[in-house]
Amino acid sequence: MTTVPGSVTPHWLRLRERADALARSDRLVASVSAKLPDGETAEIHDLGSGSGSMGRWLAPRLPTSQRWVLHDRDEALLEIAAAHPPAAPDGHTVLVEVAPGDLARLVPGDLSGASLVTTSALADILTLAELTTLVDLCTGLGCPALLTLSVTGDVGLWPPDPLDAELASAFNDHQRRTVDGRTLLGPDAPRRMVELFAARRADVEVASSPWRLGFETRRLTEEWLAGWVGAACEQRPGLGGFADSYLALRREQLVDGLLEVTVGHVDILATPRGSG
């Protein structure tokens, strides 16, 4: 895996953390919990951990002591993660260590002894080759992998607007764009993950994990809308002439408590046969 354009900011990760926490699937956590080794400290590798949101969500929900290893190339985000470790579940401990570096350089030995591999909001910014490497790494380890919050490309806005469908289509094309020779998976990531794991005879569970945005998440909704429309216009410049009035209308609806947005994601739990 190589450099992904447009690095993510601590502000954006902080803004989305609560919506992410509400969106991720509790059903898959129950499934993961049943697959962790009994009475042992679970070793969990979070790939593309950013500022550690996945661990803060998952660790208190698992019925065991844990040692988390957070992998990311962004050392500033890892510093935040280390400063804000997850809460431990009752009667257990949680240790966190950070492993700065590019995921492209990971070798199976770096993850040996893993009880679980996790990701959050990572798969859609990878290429097919990078995702294939990630899936091979996970299945080679023989432990479950919980890959959460991959965008599906399905966006629902209420009340509807005639521009919604074209913006969504342009945004999804933008997510699949080629940058520096890398063609990103964008909304194709969920389907590709399922295919790749199934081809390696892993059992795959899929759960819908949409963001539900609106007045309660006003700042996130505003920033998401601006980013969604901005990317769509970058992809199809002809939409630019409509962007300001569209955004003004959507902001007005948001402030008045009239706007509801659903942003589709899926969580995937893949378990190699014979593990767990």
Ligand SMILES: C[S@@+](CC[C@H](N)C(=O)[O-])C[C@H]1O[C@@H](n2cnc3c(N)ncnc32)[C@H](O)[C@@H]1O
């Ligand atoms: C969208 S953010 C998600 C962060 C975190 N998992 C979360 O849910 O808040 C993607 C993260 O993957 C990291 N990342 C992307 N490609 C990477 C690579 N090739 N090597 C290491 N980290 C990478 C980025 O630095 C960023 O922190």
